[in-house]
Amino acid sequence: MVRVVVVDDEPMVCVFLRTILGSADDIEVVDEAHDGAAGVEAVLRSRPDVVLMDLRMPGVDGLTAIERIAEFADPPAIVVLTTFDADQYVLRALRAGASGFLVKSTPPEDLIGLVRVAAEGHTVMSAAAARRLVAASTDRLSARDRARKLVESLTEREVEVLACLGEGLPNAQIAERLFLSEATIKGYVSRMLEKLGCGNRTQAGLIAYDAGLVEL
Incomplete structure (x- = not known):
C-alpha cells in the first residue's frame, strides 16, 4: 500500500486528491495539512511513502517544508504540486530534495500512476517542463x-x-x-x-x- 500525505492550503484540492487516489486499491491518503509546518508534522506522524506538496501557502511555505522533510533520516518521496510548471520555486524545490512535480491540471487518470512511479523512487516530471525550469535558472x-x-x-x-x-x-x-x-x-x-x-x-x-x- 502506497501511503500518501497531501499538503495544500486549498481544501478543495485536498478533497479532489483524496477522491482520485482513494479510488485505487493500492494507494491510501493517510493524512493532510494546509500549510508547510503542519505538513512536516503530518509526515512525522504518518510516515508516508509520498508527499504531494503545494509550494505557495501562507505561513511556512512548501519550499521550507521540503527542506525540512529532506533532512529526515528516511524521507518520503516529495512531489511538488504547482499551478504553473515554469514557477521558479519548483526548480528550488527540486534542488532542495523534491523528486519531481505535477501541475494541478494533471488528468485524474494519470495521477494514480504518477504517484505509484514516485513511490518507486523515480522522477515524476516531464522532460519538456524540466527543460523550461532549468533554462529559467538565474545561476x-x-x-x-x-x-x-x-x-x-x-x-x-x-x-x-x-x-x-x-x-x-x-x-x-x-x-x-x-x-x-x-x-x-x-x-x-x-x-x-x-x-x-x-x-x-x-x-x-x-x-x-x-x-x-x-x-x-
Whole structure:
C-alpha cells in the first residue's frame, strides 16, 4: 500500500486528491495539512511513502517544508504540486530534495500512476517542463561549473550511469543499455549519490543536465 500525505492550503484540492487516489486499491491518503509546518508534522506522524506538496501557502511555505522533510533520516518521496510548471520555486524545490512535480491540471487518470512511479523512487516530471525550469535558472552558469567539478570525482562508468539518470531512466533500463546487471546499477547509483552529495536521483539528474551530459 502506497501511503500518501497531501499538503495544500486549498481544501478543495485536498478533497479532489483524496477522491482520485482513494479510488485505487493500492494507494491510501493517510493524512493532510494546509500549510508547510503542519505538513512536516503530518509526515512525522504518518510516515508516508509520498508527499504531494503545494509550494505557495501562507505561513511556512512548501519550499521550507521540503527542506525540512529532506533532512529526515528516511524521507518520503516529495512531489511538488504547482499551478504553473515554469514557477521558479519548483526548480528550488527540486534542488532542495523534491523528486519531481505535477501541475494541478494533471488528468485524474494519470495521477494514480504518477504517484505509484514516485513511490518507486523515480522522477515524476516531464522532460519538456524540466527543460523550461532549468533554462529559467538565474545561476545557470555557476550551476554548470559546480556540476562539472562534481562530475570530475566520478569514474567513467559512474558518469555513464549519471547521464542515464539525467534522462530519467529507471535502473532496469540503465542496466540494459550498459549491459550490466540491475544489482550492479543499484550499487553504482548508491555510490554516485554519495559522491555527489545528492539526496535522490532527481538531484543527480539535474547535475547531469547542468554538466552537459544530457539534453532534456
